[in-house]
Amino acid sequence: MTTTTRAGRASEFEHALGALDRAVPRPGVRLARIEAPSGLASHAVAMSADVLGHTAPGQPEGELATGRFVLLHEPGGDPLWRGRFRIVTYIRARLDPEMGNDQLLASVAWTWLVDALHEHGAPYTEAGGTATRVLSENFGTLAGSTEHIDIELRASWTPLTPDVTSHLEAWADMVASFAGLPPLPEGVTPLPFRRLN
16 A cells, blocks of 8 residues: 555545545456655545557557546645545546547547546536547658557546545546446446555
8 A cells, every 4th residue: 555644644534545445446447556646635545547458459468548546635625626635537548540530539538537427426526627639640760650649638526525435436437438448238246456565
């Protein structure tokens, strides 16, 4: 477990850590605890999520999508967050040029986030974010390589309680959506997340 703290740990933050450990991400999403950024809040914990797969038939397995989930906590609250907790996230995925050129892609990415939070019953407020399409063109010795487009979503919101299990699960679903994984069939239950020390 990796956390950054000042002046000890608050019991409310400990409750939130336990809630993260109870998260059950969907199959195909690999979660791990990572080093939390310092200096953003009195308490912080960070998670990474990766989805691996084959980007093309016959190709070796590679990264389809990756992301970072950071939970911040100020025991006395933060007026900008309008709460004591704040979730800050980042997701990136590589898309084929045809899908990446869709002008509605950025708004669709934001809708995926809002829908995922709603579907998981994750209460929140003060949500905001930026969706960016990044076109990579190749030159010189890489001129023959296929051009690609990356979609990046940076978002943050204030969870209304320290019970953030549903928030992490919703975000993991978002990473899966960015990777192009199909929705889980009815009745399929993912395996519980096991914390990696």
